[in-house]
Amino acid sequence: MARPKTPILNRDAIRAAALVLIDREGLEGLSMRKLAEELDVRAASLYSHYRTKEELLGAVADAVVSGIDVSGFAKEDWREGITRWARSYRVALAAHPNLVPVIAAGPGRREEALRRADAVHGGLVRAGWPPRYATMIGASTKYLVVGAATQSFARGFDADVRVYRDRYPNLSQAHRLPDHAAEIDEASFELALSSFLDGLAPLFERVRVEA
Incomplete structure (x- = not known):
């Protein structure tokens, strides 16, 4: 079966979902496992885009800061x-x-x-x-x-x-x-x-x- 032309996940989508989760449940509510559940994917697939939770958190913060x-x-x-x-x-x-x-x-x-x-x-x-x-x-x-x-x-x-x-x-x-x-x-x-x-x-x- 041919691989899809567009990846199911991308960094922007992961970042946006993480921000929604943080807004709803706070920083303590963000985990790669919970985020994967939100996106209906395996947690392992997130790590190909962000190596750690801390790296993802920094990217989320940077996305918000970009509007300043x-x-x-x-x-x-x-x-x-x-x-x-x-x-x-x-x-x-x-x-x-x-x-x-x-x-x-x-x-x-x-x-x-x-x-x-x-x-x-x-x-x-x-x-x-x-x-x-x-x-x-x-x-x-x-x-x-x-x-x-x-x-x-x-x-x-x-x-x-x-x-x-x-x-x-x-x-x-x-x-x-x-x-x-x-x-x-x-x-x-x-x-x-x-x-x-x-x-x-x-x-x-x-x-x-x-x-």
């Missing part, structure tokens, strides 16, 4: 670059919260992640930031984004007004926060981002003069 926008840094406009990067970075992490520990740990040797790290650092330096500051700005932006993508301030409060009445008068409206969580979280992220950028502006002028 660093194009703003090409214009040598550091403020525009950080804004696009931070917003798209947050969206990518928020869409796949179970994958955050892998992505947030750093690029390691992942190609797409390294390309974006290179674009961010290079863009900041070309715009006039000294390399040391470019490194710290990259780290600071990451801290802001990861926190915003993985935590919800508004959803941390109880919707029962009785929790706050009498004992916590300054939180008398806290029970309303969960109903507006998405709006509050988005606005809070934008406030933090704009305040961060505004704070960097005078520092940028100072370090340029010192350089």
